Amino acid sequence: MDIRTNEPFWLIKNAMPTSYPSLQEDLETEVVVLGGGITGALIAYQLLQENYKVVLLEKRDVFNGSSAASTAMLQYEIDVSLHQLLDQVGVAVAVSSYKECEKAIFNLEKLAKEIKSECDFTRKKSVYFTTKKRDIDFLRKEYATRKEHGFKVTWLEAEQVQALGIEKGRAAILSASGACMDPYKFTQDLLKVCVSKGLTIYDRTKVTSITHDKGTVQLKTENGKKVTATHVVHCTGYESVQTVKEDIVALKSTYAMASEIVPKMPASFKKHIFWDTSNPYLYFRDTPDGRILMGGGDEKFKNAKARNNLLPKKEKTLTKASNDTFGGIPFILDYSWAGTFGETKDGLPYIGKPDATKNEHYVLGFGGNGITFSVMGMQAIGASLEGKPHPFLEYYKFGR
Numbered sequence: 301m302d303i304r305t306n307e308p309f310w311l312i313k314n315a316m317p318t319s320y321p322s323l324q325e326d327l328e329t330e331v332v333v334l335g336g337g338i339t340g341a342l343i344a345y346q347l348l349q350e351n352y353k354v355v356l357l358e359k360r361d362v363f364n365g366s367s368a369a370s371t372a373m374l375q376y377e378i379d380v381s382l383h384q385l386l387d388q389v390g391v392a393v394a395v396s397s398y399k400e401c402e403k404a405i406f407n408l409e410k411l412a413k414e415i416k417s418e419c420d421f422t423r424k425k426s427v428y429f430t431t432k433k434r435d436i437d438f439l440r441k442e443y444a445t446r447k448e449h450g451f452k453v454t455w456l457e458a459e460q461v462q463a464l465g466i467e468k469g470r471a472a473i474l475s476a477s478g479a480c481m482d483p484y485k486f487t488q489d490l491l492k493v494c495v496s497k498g499l500t501i502y503d504r505t506k507v508t509s510i511t512h513d514k515g516t517v518q519l520k521t522e523n524g525k526k527v528t529a530t531h532v533v534h535c536t537g538y539e540s541v542q543t544v545k546e547d548i549v550a551l552k553s554t555y556a557m558a559s560e561i562v563p564k565m566p567a568s569f570k571k572h573i574f575w576d577t578s579n580p581y582l583y584f585r586d587t588p589d590g591r592i593l594m595g596g597g598d599e600k601f602k603n604a605k606a607r608n609n610l611l612p613k614k615e616k617t618l619t620k621a622s623n624d625t626f627g628g629i630p631f632i633l634d635y636s637w638a639g640t641f642g643e644t645k646d647g648l649p650y651i652g653k654p655d656a657t658k659n660e661h662y663v664l665g666f667g668g669n670g671i672t673f674s675v676m677g678m679q680a681i682g683a684s685l686e687g688k689p690h691p692f693l694e695y696y697k698f699g700r
């Protein structure tokens with residue numbers, strides 16, 4: 301499955317990826333982490349911390365799946381608003397999911413510091429805004445629910461939203477917790493640390509079949525090599541639809557763009573990340589070199605060709621949307637790309653085993669805050685391998 305077009309900003313900004321060898325011999329290990337995106341790197345790091353012997357297999361170069369397409373806005377705010385999530389999954393799961401997502405942002409910051417990553421991790425305040433009168437009541441309800449459950453939020457009236465540069469802004473929720481980073485640098489830095497702690501990485505190594513024999517997992521690669529492990533952790537992102545039987549995610553085509561460097565980026569734009577109440581929503585952040593990074597325009601995913609064919613049209617509509625929203629910061633297009641994205645029915649991730657009898661685990665951080673969900677996956681992966689209970693293995697289980 302082709303999961304993105306060729307021009308994501310991070311790959312251009314960071315030039316050549318680090319290269320690892322492909323697998324050319326049979327081997328044995330305790331755990332195979334399948335997938336070398338941001339999730340695979342985080343999970344490999346966690347398992348090494350827990351003293352597992354880990355091998356990571358990646359069919360492309362590392363960080364060349366949908367992580368490369370990510371705009372890497374780090375939010376505790378899930379695609380499904382808290383007041384709606386309460387109705388869908390109950391208070392305990394909904395509030396815990398929002399709170400744990402918030403903690404995940406801080407955990408990621410701590411990890412980036414610990415590994416001395418040059419990923420420009422920067423805390424930002426998050427602005428959830430509307431330019432539509434009809435969405436004000438929805439926002440007010442969400443604000444009241446978040447306030448009731450102890451989140452640090454402030455209500456912004458139209459003039460305050462407009463003062464942030466959103467010319468037609470009518471209301472917003474300002475949240476204290478949010479952040480941005482360069483996901484490519486972070487993943488590459490984390491993988492380097494993992495290698496120093498004993499991780500072996502093989503890229504350009506596609507796993508084509510997985511079978512089970514006497515408590516072991518046997519992975520076959522495209523070039524006929526065999527890896528025998530006690531556990532495999534699938535960190536295969538949206539391509540997991542090819543191995544998970546359950547219909548867990550609705551795939552979308554999504555679009556993102558980076559502007560040219562803005563000569564005088566307003567301070568208020570630099571301090572915040574922004575998303576709106578439209579469906580599909582628009583979202584905006586800055587980059588350390590002073591660009592607008594924005595995205596939206598989601599469509600139901602049909603196939604990669606249809607997704608990519610829409611890119612020229614999306615460039616026009618998203619440029620217009622950016623200029624309509626932040627008229628004072630003209631958006632001049634520099635890079636654009638399309639990616640595949642997924643929405644679960646409750647906006648929550650899938651973590652754990654789809655089949656209790658097999659040592660195949662998944663960490664699938666779907667949705668607009670997939671990265672924070674993957675950080676949460678680090679907390680539960682050890683329990684999943686050991687067959688121990690963990691709240692996330694219950695909240696985010698398959699078959700829920």
Ligand SMILES: Cc1cc2nc3c(=O)[nH]c(=O)nc-3n(C[C@H](O)[C@H](O)[C@H](O)COP(=O)(O)OP(=O)(O)OC[C@H]3O[C@@H](n4cnc5c(N)ncnc54)[C@H](O)[C@@H]3O)c2cc1C
Pocket residue numbers: 303334335336337338339340357358359360362363364365366367368369370371372373374375505506507508535536537538539554555556595638639640641664665666667668669670671672674
């Ligand atoms: C345009 C866009 C914007 C986004 N913006 C944000 C955002 O602002 N904030 C946020 O938190 N999230 C965002 N996301 C989501 C986020 O990018 C994803 O949740 C995250 O990157 C998923 O990482 P991953 O490592 O799980 O998947 P991937 O990066 O796709 O990695 C999975 C890897 O598995 C490998 N693989 C698959 N099958 C096999 C196999 N059989 N053998 C070997 N290797 C295999 C693939 O090659 C791939 O590299 C965005 C996504 C898109 C597309």
